[in-house]
Amino acid sequence: MGELMSKFMTLEDHFARLHPVRPEHDAARLLWQDRLAPELTTMEEERKAVIKRATMHTVATAAFIVALVFAAIIAFGFEAIFPFGIFAGIVGIFIACAAVWMPVFSMKSQTKQLVVGAACEPFGFTYSTLHQDLSGVSSLRSLGSWVNANKSAVFSKGNEPPTPAFERLKTVGLMPSYDSRKFEDLIEGVRADAAFTMVECKLTEQQGSGKNRRTVTKFQGLLLNIEYPERFLGRTLLARDGWWSWGRKNGMQQVQLVSKELEDAFTVYSTDQVEARTLLTPDRMERLIALERHFKGSKLRGVFEEGHLTIALEADNQFEAGSIFKPLIDPARYVETLTEIGLICDLIDGFLTRDWYKDKI
Template sequence: MLSSKPDLQEIARSRPEFAEAPRVWHTYLKPELEAREQDRRAAIHKATLLTWTISAVIILPLVFVAIALTHNEYAAMAAGYVGFLIARYATSSLRAHEQRLHTQIKELIVGTACLPLGFDYDPMRDTLEDLGNKKTLLANYDDALRVDYMTDQDDPTGAVWRLRDAALLDYFDSRRFEDHVSGERSGVRFDAVDARLTTGSGSHTTNILSGLLVHAEYPVPFEGRTILMRRGTDHMRDQLKDLQRVRLVSPEWESKFSVWGTDQVAARALLTPDRMERILALEDHFEGGKLRVLFEDGHLTLALNTGNLFEAGGTMKRLADPSRFIYTLHHLGLLCDVIDGFTAREWASQKLQ
């Protein structure tokens, strides 16, 4: 188990693939980040200076004039909001540059962290140049500032629609994907992505999923369809009429999960006592992450609320901070543990870091 503030040596000892992490940090990643540090400081300084200047020159005078002329607090608030919009528009190009720097740093750190594991990484972001081809930067302010993950993207793993078809995901009307990690783990091909599925808008937004989607080849042939869901999330069981409830002899398991399948024998072959122990360990580690799993067509597909993974930190702290690399490796290690927990022949709960 990692300490609350692990260092490079500790993360290197946590698993064999990370043994070279200190060398990679000191010889490659740290120099690359230090070379970008001046750009980070300049971007933040310019954005901060311009924001304060506009506040002093535009927003405050607008508020004072509104109060002097109308003696109405609502007029002052309206004037302040107009000033805010002007400031937002005027600083958009600088803030967009800062966001682009954040994206580049994240891609560098996560991409480097994936190398010892042999994984491929795609941040799944539009670049500012892509946005510029659609509209001018300032006219497209909102997109330019966020460099957002396009909500009409197709899920790169194919997991969403498989889980929806299996009644393992509630209805959602907005989807967003980032950080597509793919490759092979212990001979198992997989795709994973950080996903946010929501319904509603504004203060009425409900999270359906905020975390990992994984779609992987299953190393052992099996028949039919088996689904696993957290107890309390099986309210869609009326859509499971073609499946049978699978009872497993474990009071702890039955208190946390329900299992349904087309073939009782196949389901029990998949969910052996050893594998149930692994899944319970995952459940405990992610503190009730509403694990949802589908075994079908030779593949394992799962959704797990993990929060936002693979974030290498913002631009407000220095770039060459080793914690950026350490926690990225930590998150990749968790992804490996999730995949291993379902597919590896040998696995121990203490692997979870």
């Protein structure tokens, strides 16, 4: 129903859904009209062609391998082929078709870079998907050449953190154990005279052994680091319940918040009780809750220390800019990203200024 309504909405209808209205939205609207929409229109024809080519190749390959499997069944009997021969056929289809779908995924990455990057621009922020460039891969041979040229990236257990948030949260015990890490969707900028970075992070760990060995996702969500103009006097940790062994072991004391509702929602430990209560006022805590609510996140936690506020929020993939299997020229993709960026601005404004917009929550 929502997609059907979006199809008949005008650009003004889409922008009317943005709340609150921000000064940056006028520039964002012009950017869509003058640059983003024309570029997406050009890419739309290419998108259709790339998906059609990949689909036709997959169908043809699948038909050929299925025919081979049936021929083998006729020649050697069903019992001789099942189940390993059928499984081998499925794997063969996957391997033979993997490379031809690379241009589709490459275009998805390019679309995300274009849409999210454009949404960041009116705010003065920059964006990078942090994805590997797969634009030259379209066959098994080119895929092999790409893997050979990018061995370190392909076989690495994780790229370097593009933000100090990861190490800062890890140091104070607010990140879980892991053996592989991945970062994508980096947003950087300055807001209220404070530099910030935000990135998506995924941590995985191999657990079990033998047949029970499996990959478990230990963390997936957003990491946000805001550099304060002044240093904090103490160290303050806040979180939903369940992250307090580190604080207790390091001589920190629990902070009693002024709001009973917020105290039930968060647990706070600090080395400076007065500073913690000054920082975590009800209106500022509401900024955190609004961020968590919009991203459908959970287990929000963070640390105020030295000159930074660093936050982790567990959530599904964000900043996806829509599906590559749907038309690219959809303002809803762009407007949703503007909304998400606006929430980041709200949080920074709420902690660093007293001049944030009204009626956010």
